[in-house]
Amino acid sequence: MEERVLEMKAEVLKALAQPTRLKILEFLRNGERCICEIVPAINGEQSNISRHISLMQKSHLVSTRKDGVKVMVKVKDPKIFEILDSISIVLKNQVSEQSKLMRSL
Amino acid sequence: MEERVLEMKAEVLKALAQPTRLKILEFLRNGERCICEIVPAINGEQSNISRHISLMQKSHLVSTRKDGVKVMVKVKDPKIFEILDSISIVLKNQVSEQSKLMRSL
């Protein structure tokens, strides 16, 4: 695979690979939300959340639009949630592997 | 979602989110390979590849076994490849969005 494509893939993955950002994305599963809703919902610092959202925007994970004073955020591609769900499955598989090992003691 | 689960998800994603590691994983699509094959295949520094593989092992993405002097590496869960493919699709969607914008100029 092309070096540039790998870098782009890594960039998308990196944008996903952070707990606060995952928390924001999970909150956005129910659709578009205002930053002013996100901040209290995930119990974060306003400036920190703002930076995480602008990072995800640069990585094309989310898009924003102004609505008066507010900034509305939404996940651009629902496939992102499929990826998050796949990660959950991988984690579950890892844990069940662990359990299997434990049972064989 | 639980804070700890989010951290675990982020950890898996972080282990994926690096070009050299993606290159290694792509090379492992065809099955188990020896590190001595990986190094020339992806044209990397031996010590660097070694570190990346041990990182992916700690994140449970790959497993290794000794075969004489060699260390054989394989991807533990094929679902990993599904995730990489989903990322490709997300990237393609991003690009086609871009093209759509360009055409409307």
Added chain:
DNA sequence: GGATTATATGATTAATGAATCATATAATCA
């Protein structure tokens, strides 16, 4: 046992990332 091959690891450097505080900007409303 000594040479060879394969891998791992300590130490270092340079880059990047996340969080925080203080402050700036920008839109709305009274």
Added chain:
DNA sequence: TGATTATATGATTCATTAATCATATAATCC
């Protein structure tokens, strides 16, 4: 216009990461 609300951003600090060189370990073969 001045106050309020929502968001963004500069500066700073601390932690993490990737890469590299040199060297160590470990298995195999002669």
